[in-house]
Amino acid sequence: MLLAIDVGNTQIKLAVFEQNTIIHKEIIYYQEWQIAVKKNLKKFKKIDNIVVASVGKLNKEDFFDLNANVEINFITSESQFPFHNLYATPNTLGIDRMVLSSGAVLQFPNKKRLVIDAGTCITYDFIDENDNYLGGAISPGIRLRYESLHNYTAKLPLLTKENPTNIIGNSTNQSIHSGVVNGVAMEIDGFVNYNFNENDNFIIILTGGDAEFLADRLKNTIFANSNFLLESLNQTFQYNHK
Numbered sequence: 501m502l503l504a505i506d507v508g509n510t511q512i513k514l515a516v517f518e519q520n521t522i523i524h525k526e527i528i529y530y531q532e533w534q535i536a537v538k539k540n541l542k543k544f545k546k547i548d549n550i551v552v553a554s555v556g557k558l559n560k561e562d563f564f565d566l567n568a569n570v571e572i573n574f575i576t577s578e579s580q581f582p583f584h585n586l587y588a589t590p591n592t593l594g595i596d597r598m599v600l601s602s603g604a605v606l607q608f609p610n611k612k613r614l615v616i617d618a619g620t621c622i623t624y625d626f627i628d629e630n631d632n633y634l635g636g637a638i639s640p641g642i643r644l645r646y647e648s649l650h651n652y653t654a655k656l657p658l659l660t661k662e663n664p665t666n667i668i669g670n671s672t673n674q675s676i677h678s679g680v681v682n683g684v685a686m687e688i689d690g691f692v693n694y695n696f697n698e699n700d701n702f703i704i705i706l707t708g709g710d711a712e713f714l715a716d717r718l719k720n721t722i723f724a725n726s727n728f729l730l731e732s733l734n735q736t737f738q739y740n741h742k
């Protein structure tokens with residue numbers, strides 16, 4: 501039994517796996533992460549490994565300080581991945597992006613793959629049909645966009661995500677919602693349309709905290725799965741323990 505932990509820049513997601521099935525999932529905030537991990541280790545006594553992918557504020561030492569009596573596997577750029585990494589700066593590439601790409605290769609072989617993770621940032625990762633990781637893009641996430649409009653202007657309010665009623669906002673709030681939400685949706689469709697055409701053998705995977713909110717706003721057919729990073733983390737752990 502495996503405890504998989506995804507440490508992002510907004511929140512931490514954890515899941516307990518039995519082989520490839522999630523038997524428990526939690527979204528936790530930074531201030532409570534040790535209590536949550538210890539609670540799960542106590543509740544699921546068959547957990548014998550923890551696997552961690554962290555791009556946030558927790559590092560390997562934080563987990564070893566837990567003194568949990570299970571093996572802790574920290575995914576790093578030195579881990580084994582099922583793709584050829586063509587990124588020019590492999591040591592700065594986000595571990596989340598590497599794990600997502602690993603899951604895309606293992607779950608959807610022999611296709612062009614684009615993985616979109618709509619979280620604190622929106623990340624785009626392209627892997628070609630020959631399992632070459634090509635790189636992609638990093639863009640501000642939905643919450644970042646609302647907060648920056650408020651923090652860097654004199655008068656704009658701080659709003660939380662809401663579906664715009666129309667592409668033409670007829671009020672300050674609707675203008676902001678349209679700019680943020682339609683802007684993200686068009687950005688995502690733009691990246692897809694720029695890189696793929698209908699006779700390509702490709703798949704688009706959408707994940708992250710904002711995936712479900714965005715999924716039905718996109719023109720292109722996508723495979724939306726908010727657990728994709730956790731599932732990919734489980735598969736990457738297995739890939740490293742063949």
Ligand SMILES: Nc1ncnc2c1ncn2[C@@H]1O[C@H](COP(=O)(O)OP(=O)(O)O)[C@@H](O)[C@H]1O
Nearest residue numbers: 508509510511618619620641642643708709710
């Ligand atoms: N409690 C919440 N309710 C609604 N949306 C949330 C909540 N917490 C986070 N989000 C949304 O999810 C995004 C963060 O998702 P997540 O993928 O967990 O980020 P990360 O992996 O970068 O930590 C934020 O941009 C925000 O829009």
Ligand SMILES: CC(C)(COP(=O)(O)O)[C@@H](O)C(=O)NCCC(=O)O
Nearest residue numbers: 508509555592593594619620621638
């Ligand atoms: C871009 C990210 C901050 C995304 O993190 P998240 O939105 O999941 O919190 C993370 O992938 C990262 O720290 N990347 C390092 C730079 C790079 O990937 O090239």
Ligand SMILES: [K+]
Nearest residue numbers: 617619620621
């Ligand atoms: K992300």
